[in-house]
Amino acid sequence: MNTDNNMVETPKLPEEIHYYLWNRIATLELRPGVKLSELGLAEQFNCSRIPVREAVRRLNIEGALESQPQRGSFVSKINLDKVRKVRYLREVLETRVVLDAFDAGLLDPLVPLLKGMINDQKTMISFNEMEKLTEADTLFHDFFYHLQHKEFVQEHTGRYDIHYIRARRFALGVERSDDQKYDDSINIVSQHERIADAIERHDRQALEDELKHHFRNINHTLEKVSANEEFEALFES
Amino acid sequence: MNTDNNMVETPKLPEEIHYYLWNRIATLELRPGVKLSELGLAEQFNCSRIPVREAVRRLNIEGALESQPQRGSFVSKINLDKVRKVRYLREVLETRVVLDAFDAGLLDPLVPLLKGMINDQKTMISFNEMEKLTEADTLFHDFFYHLQHKEFVQEHTGRYDIHYIRARRFALGVERSDDQKYDDSINIVSQHERIADAIERHDRQALEDELKHHFRNINHTLEKVSANEEFEALFES
DNA sequence: CCCCTCAAACTTGTATACAATCACAAGATA
DNA sequence: TATCTTGTGATTGTATACAAGTTTGAGGGG
Numbered sequence: 001m002n003t004d005n006n007m008v009e010t011p012k013l014p015e016e017i018h019y020y021l022w023n024r025i026a027t028l029e030l031r032p033g034v035k036l037s038e039l040g041l042a043e044q045f046n047c048s049r050i051p052v053r054e055a056v057r058r059l060n061i062e063g064a065l066e067s068q069p070q071r072g073s074f075v076s077k078i079n080l081d082k083v084r085k086v087r088y089l090r091e092v093l094e095t096r097v098v099l100d101a102f103d104a105g106l107l108d109p110l111v112p113l114l115k116g117m118i119n120d121q122k123t124m125i126s127f128n129e130m131e132k133l134t135e136a137d138t139l140f141h142d143f144f145y146h147l148q149h150k151e152f153v154q155e156h157t158g159r160y161d162i163h164y165i166r167a168r169r170f171a172l173g174v175e176r177s178d179d180q181k182y183d184d185s186i187n188i189v190s191q192h193e194r195i196a197d198a199i200e201r202h203d204r205q206a207l208e209d210e211l212k213h214h215f216r217n218i219n220h221t222l223e224k225v226s227a228n229e230e231f232e233a234l235f236e237s
Numbered sequence: 238m239n240t241d242n243n244m245v246e247t248p249k250l251p252e253e254i255h256y257y258l259w260n261r262i263a264t265l266e267l268r269p270g271v272k273l274s275e276l277g278l279a280e281q282f283n284c285s286r287i288p289v290r291e292a293v294r295r296l297n298i299e300g301a302l303e304s305q306p307q308r309g310s311f312v313s314k315i316n317l318d319k320v321r322k323v324r325y326l327r328e329v330l331e332t333r334v335v336l337d338a339f340d341a342g343l344l345d346p347l348v349p350l351l352k353g354m355i356n357d358q359k360t361m362i363s364f365n366e367m368e369k370l371t372e373a374d375t376l377f378h379d380f381f382y383h384l385q386h387k388e389f390v391q392e393h394t395g396r397y398d399i400h401y402i403r404a405r406r407f408a409l410g411v412e413r414s415d416d417q418k419y420d421d422s423i424n425i426v427s428q429h430e431r432i433a434d435a436i437e438r439h440d441r442q443a444l445e446d447e448l449k450h451h452f453r454n455i456n457h458t459l460e461k462v463s464a465n466e467e468f469e470a471l472f473e474s
Numbered sequence: 475c476c477c478c479t480c481a482a483a484c485t486t487g488t489a490t491a492c493a494a495t496c497a498c499a500a501g502a503t504a
Numbered sequence: 505t506a507t508c509t510t511g512t513g514a515t516t517g518t519a520t521a522c523a524a525g526t527t528t529g530a531g532g533g534g
Contacts (some may be wrong), residue, residue, distance in 0.1 A: 013518085037485060048519045053486090057291055058298065069486050070525040085389045092333050093326070152322045156393045250488085274515060285489045290516090306516050307495040 014054035017045055021055060025064045025075055026165045028175060032077040032234045036065070064162045076162070077236040080226060083167040084219060086158040091215040093153050098144045098211055099204070106147055107199045114196040117143075121189045125182065130174040133185060137172060140192055166234075170225050171218045184221050191217065251291035254282055258292060262301045262312055263402045265412060269314040269471045273302070301399045313399070314473040317463060320404045321456060323395040328452040330390050335381045335448055336441070343384055344436045351433040354380075358426045362419065367411040370422060374409060377429055403471075407462050408455045421458050428454065 021041075024030045041052045056073055059065040063082070067073040101107050117140055124133040145151050158164030172188065173181025191214040198207035226235045258278075261267045278289045293310055296302040300319070304310040338344050354377055361370040382388050395401030409425065410418020428451040435444035463472045 039485075049486090050518050050520095054294055056486095057294065061295060061298065067486070068526095070484085071527080072485060088387075089330070089390065089393055092330055096329050096333075150325075153326065156326055276515075286516090287488050287490095293516095304516070305496095307514085308497080309515060 013045070013047060013051040014058075017041065017052055017055035018058050021059060022062070022064060022162070025059075026162060028166060028169060028234075030075050032075050032166075034075045035072045036075070037072055062162055078166050078234055079163045079236045080167070080222060081236075082161070082163040083222065086161050086164040087215060087218055090157040090164075091212055093157050094141065094144070094215065095208060095211045097148050097150050097153065099208060101144055101147050102199065102204060102207060108202075110147075111196060111200045114140075114143075114192075114199070118189060118192050118196060121192065125185050125189065128178065130172060130181065130185070133189075134169065134172050134174055137188065137192075167218065167222055170231070171221045175231075176225070187217065188214075250282070250284060250288040251295075254278065254289055254292035255295050258296060259299075259301060259399070262296070263399060265403060265406060265471075267312050269312050269403075271312045273310045273312070275310065299399055315403050315471055316400045316473045317404070317459060318473075319398070319400040320459065323398050323401040324452060324455055327394040328449055330394050331378065331381070331452065332445060332448045334385050334387050334390065336445060338381055338384050339436065339441060339444060345439075347384075348433060348437045351377075351380075351429075351436070355426060355429050355433060358429065362422050362426065365415065367409060367418065367422070370426075371406065371409050371411055374425065404455065404459055407468070408458045412468075413462070425451075425454065 021030070021036075030036075036056075038049045038052045038056055041056075042049045045052065056065060056067060060067050060073075063076055063079070065073050066076050098107075117136065121133060121136050121140070124130075124136060142151075142154070145154055154160075158168075169175050171184060173185050191210065194210045195207065195214065198204075198210050225231055258267070258273075267273075273293075275286045275289045275293055278293075279286045282289065293302060293304060297304050297310075300313055300316070302310050303313050335344075354373065358370060358373050358377070361367075361373060379388075379391070382391055391397075395405075406412050408421060410422050428447065431447045432444065432451065435441075435447050462468055
């Protein structure tokens with residue numbers, strides 16, 4: 001997110017506050033719609049409003065907060081339109097990165113590694129470790145970017161987009177009841193499996209189709225979940 | 238309850254300042270390396286440092302300014318690495334958008350329109366109207382995004398990236414001497430022409446190749462220009 | 475019970491003041 | 505002359521104070 005220079009700088013106060021709030025919002029500990037106040041945060045961080053204000057302004061730019069003059073600052077609701085747009089970018093870019101790696105013959109020797117990751121993911125589901133599964137899913141996708149030295153693409157494909165990040169927690173079922181979450185999680189991992197299978201079979205067209213299907217999956221899940229009354233308050237109307 | 242969000246809001250001071258500075262930096266009126274100070278800007282805008290500070294912080298996030306504590310705020314040099322990354326995104330995404338439009342058969346009836354735009358571009362070159370050519374180039378590329386209702390993609394493909402924007406002025410020769418600029422400008426317009434020709438000939442592979450060649454053109458131009466001593470000071474080492 | 479009035483408490487927007495650090499130039503010293 | 509010291513101004517970081525608008529809730533009237 002922030003272009004970390006090589007030097008270990010003392011984290012400045014506004015960055016510290018921004019980092020703390022961003023993470024609390026991304027993990028939904030701070031629920032969409034919750035009201036924050038600059039003064040309250042200032043007391044919490046034992047400083048004046050100025051450093052807090054800088055963090056709040058940045059969170060506004062990133063779409064994590066929405067400050068209204070003389071009213072307050074509210075944690076933004078998850079914007080499904082934004083999620084759909086980021087999803088499209090991700091489909092186009094990540095498909096290209098994976099297929100380029102495939103065409104370069106880089107993926108064949110790595111099929112066993114991929115299958116190992118997928119087995120780990122299955123284990124996490126069986127032990128109901130959904131937070132770990134979220135990390136494992138991130139790792140699975142990061143893998144292809146690193147292989148192609150295209151990590152920077154992720155800055156534009158939802159790796160740091162607060163709306164996509166939060167939506168993904170639902171797609172992976174982290175925020176849902178047990179009976180709801182297993183279906184989608186198993187789906188996602190089985191999609192990973194079919195991607196690995198297509199690579200193993202050297203079936204380029206199948207790989208492309210499975211990738212697109214995988215990325216579009218989040219849409220289907222979200223349309224379903226966002227219509228659920230239980231979660232209505234989390235999404236922008 | 239008068240929650241009219243449709244009302245035309247008075248542009249807030251920080252946004253006004255941000256907009257003004259962003260444009261001055263994007264057009265290179267404020268040259269890379271130039272030093273600004275919050276207090277000086279505050280006097281210029283007849284306000285206190287607080288609204289200025291907000292604009293400056295945002296320009297820092299966007300990479301247009303680099304503020305150093307107790308030293309000053311400096312207009313950033315053009316970062317060629319960032320330009321290359323944005324160029325890659327643009328190649329992948331815009332190629333996909335254009336080819337999707339091609340596959341949907343949307344482009345055939347619009348070939349005359351494209352040729353008209355290209356003729357206008359040629360006229361601008363002959364009259365040495367490089368600023369207008371920049372706008373016309375923008376319009377030519379926007380055209381495909383609008384056709385596919387994918388305008389939002391441009392937010393991620395350099396339409397608003399300060400480094401790419403400034404680099405593009407060089408690719409189009411706006412900031413260079415007459416003898417230097419004609420070559421590259423004519424190249425760019427003739428590339429547009431070959432793109433239109435490929436569409437007219439229904440040659441999908443040629444269209445894809447010409448698009449990629451067109452997007453990669455900015456790299457060649459920039460490697461050449463950034464090595465020129467005359468412009469060395471504008472680029473990050 | 476419902477609705478209106480109004481004042482106090484909040485909240486963000488902005489101004490001013492001070493603190494901490496850096497750059498630079500003038501002067502002292504060898 | 506060359507180098508170090510030092511003081512002054514400049515610049516960003518932070519704190520406090522006030523301005524302007526919004527929310528909230530108590531109290532009164534119907």
